Amino acid sequence: MEMSQYLEVFLDESREHLQRCNEALLALEKEPNNLEIVNEMFRSAHTLKGMSATMGYEDIANVTHQMENVLDLIRNEKLQVQPALLDVVFASLDDLEAMVESIASGGDGKRNVTETLRLLKLWEQGNGTLTQKEVAATKTKDQPSTRTHGKPFDEFEQTVLLQSMEQGFSVFNITVTLTEDCLLKAARVFMVFEVLEKLGDVLKSTPTVEELEDEKFDQSFIVTLVTNKELDEVKAHVLKVSEVLEVAVDELSTDKIKQDIAATQEQTVGTEDATLVKEGDSQAAPTETKAVQSKTIRVNIERLDVLMNLFEELVIDRGRLEQIAKDVNRQELTETVERMSRISGDLQSIILTMRMVPVETVFNRFPRMVRQLSRDLGKQIELRIEGADTELDRTVIDEIGDPLVHLIRNAIDHGIETPEKRTKAGKKAEGSLVLKAFHSGNHVFIEIRDNGGGINRDKVLQKAIQNGVVDQTAAHSLSDNEVYQLIFASGFSTADQISDISGRGVGLDVVKKTIESLGGSVTVSSTPGEGSVFSIQLPLTLSIIAVMLVVSGNETYAIPLSSIIETAILKEEEIMYAHNQRVIDFRGKVVPLVFLEEVFQVPKGEKQTKDGYHSVILVRKGEKVAGLVVDSFIGQQEVVLKTLGNYLTNVFAISGATILGDGEVALIVDCNALL
Known part of the structure; x- marks a missing residue:
């Protein structure tokens, strides 16, 4: 099977699932008892596991599988969410992101994940996880009714079963349990069905066939089979399918089916009563809306670049035609050129819109970064993101990420004070960092606002004079805003010591150069004791x-x-x-x-x-x-x-x-x- 044609789709979807996991994990940290968040993460990890296994990236599959085990314990309330556990899962996501980016840059996606797997395994084993056989046995004990019956048979199925038994056929409920590390569950289900259909007629399955195809089940499923084969023969054939851990076969009797019929009738009466109550209830649930079918396609960005280049040539020729029409001064030519100009203007809007990407794609990486930095620096910081749906040209989006990283790191390290300092100054211990994007005319503005201590004017001026950025005479005539602009000078830093986060004087210099190379500008305003605002102005498009x-x-x-x-x-x-x-x-x-x-x-x-x-x-x-x-x-x-x-x-x-x-x-x- 040639996988290269699916590589781009795999990379896009992997990044989406990892981003979803990152966001869910940050939300889980705030709401540790919200199991819906855990379920969402579990689904993303499960999908990523299946995709990576299919593509042959074993390290990704192994890490996601082990992550699944831990998440499964959390959602089954056998494991409590705590900071140390979240750190391990965050580290796992870091490994997964590194492996996906390795594949994107032409690598093999391999990475030494021994330590990550060991830590995940410790959390799993340290909380009483059973072995595979014990899990299967536990499921059998805990769910006798599901094991024997699955969902009750409907009227048609009951009739078929009774007639089959009268004609001498046997009816078996077959519970198949797959191994915990089974990667392509849907494929195993298909193989089991293929074997059973050779032995008799499959009447129904629990979960349904559609759910089994979508892998919407844990490790076990039940199939009802009508056959003239013996119980042991059926069991032996199913066990031959690879990655099947256990097969339990229960034979249904006529009495059992009649009990089902009675139970179904009672349930029907109960349902009718419930329906009557619902009809009288003025606050009945609203009717489900029909799912909207997605009408989007993935297009390689290189094709959009080619389209843009061709249109740029068209714009040049449009200008030439307008000039010729003005020189010739013929009404028919002028009208045609004006119409072509209007149409090409509409076409231009559509092409530019196609290249637009929400700044959300850049903003999404920052909650995780802020969390880690605030922990490293011993600060409490709440990040608020506004206007994430604001759109920018893809070429601008590609370049804007690094400047924003520098500005956010600067705000966390230099701007927002430690909880002790904030409390002493009469502020809340938790600092606030706002990342905001909005449109204004033909520009997009991005603001990074913090409620920290603001910029120390005297310290900036003293450092600028010391570094030779400004001379002593001119320094005293500078306004506050001019002093604040000095922090963008090359090699400038007010940090007292060099650390991993700041002190080398390269961050804000890079920010200014990058923004200006994009045709934008960056300004800063600050109020001592109240905070600072860095404002970036960017053009909507560069071409x-x-x-x-x-x-x-x-x-x-x-x-x-x-x-x-x-x-x-x-x-x-x-x-x-x-x-x-x-x-x-x-x-x-x-x-x-x-x-x-x-x-x-x-x-x-x-x-x-x-x-x-x-x-x-x-x-x-x-x-x-x-x-x-x-x-x-x-x-x-x-x-x-x-x-x-x-x-x-x-x-x-x-x-x-x-x-x-x-x-x-x-x-x-x-x-x-x-x-």
Whole structure:
């Protein structure tokens, strides 16, 4: 059997089941008596065990099997949930995640899980677990009625049984118990049925055939067989099926069937009475809604990337056609191009939506991380996640995980105080950490908010001066927000000692670089004694962006609309000088001017505005505002962002390029770098 074609599905589903187990385990820690959570974990572990065994990944199958045993004890109330036990199960999930990622990166999924298996086994054996045969025997003793009958026979089945007995056939209730380590239970059930159908007619099974196929049973099931074979012969044939631990065969008599008929009649009368009561009950349960069939398919992300690239070419050609239609000025052509533009706009929305992924996929990893860090640091922290269904482009999602890890670790280590300090300051011993995502315009904002001690302004400033990030003279003129921005400097850390969590000064530096490489920005605000808020602003998508096209000298440049506040025409006399820098007074605020033709050293072209006037675009990065001086504005347009390739890396203040409708290449200005 060729397994490679199923590998991608296996990896996707394995990650989903492991994530579900992680979330369930965190919930179980808060509600240790909620057996529904345990059942959910058990189902996920069981499915993962079956999948991994089928694919041939024995280490994963072994760990999940042992996890199942422990979870089974919990759900049967033979084992109590306690922190030490949860730690062992968490460690098991870590091993499983590592093995799944090993397979994803081309490995064999093998790992030394001896210690994990030993710890799980200790919890299992230390709480009086019986051997396989004892378990089977116990089930036989505890459930005599189920063993003999299973579910009562209905009227049709009773008639068939009585007629068969009158004609000299035997009727057997066969209880088959599979081994505890049986991996493909549904396959074993099928083999048992195949054997029995050669010996006679299978009348019914408990659980039903559908439930058996879906593996919705523990280790035992009952089959009712009508046959002319002897009891011992039937038993011997079933025992030949591999992974069958025990077979018990009970012969049914005519008297037993008649007892069943009487019991069924009594049950029917009781049910009718109950129905009458229900009809009179004004608070009857609502009718079950029909299950909605899933209408989703898995698509390889590479195919979506190809589709996006093709559409980007279409956008470039659309711009070209719009330019031609404007030049030709024919009504039929203009109308056709306008219609094509509308349709391609709708198509663009659909394709961009297809690439959108909820930030939940990134947020899901943090509850577990917060739990572990708070335990390591001896802190009590409650993590609250809001807006997890907010969607971002997949390329942004892939990059945003690491910056968020650094910010959360920073909030836990530097922000939230120990329970003793919090109590002394009159706060609750348990700190609060809020991770929030929300849409605003063409951007997504992610906030990390804590109610800790806030940022110590003096300590940050002292460290910045010590590290040479800012000089002594300039330090005292900095505002609070400017001081807080210093924590993003390379090599900066206020930790007194280097630990596994902080102190090396690389975390927040990485955060800033990564966010800005995605076309976003990160800001921080803090109130001493009350906490801090780190806010990340990200573009919805990175490939197709809205820009303002401008002319500077003989060149056309594109400035992203996300950076622009507004445009203006200035008189020459409105330009002033401050510290040898040309500035303007923009609504009571001094704003520096940046002349694009000077920055990019482009040849001077024909001025599009009258002498004595300047075209200015006011752009913002966080708190900073600047005016970009250009020769003229062309207008707004949606363009495809193309990278400059490997030969033109680290070009100052240029984030990429685009092809315009007339075939000209326009460079896209990186306003963050200019500011």
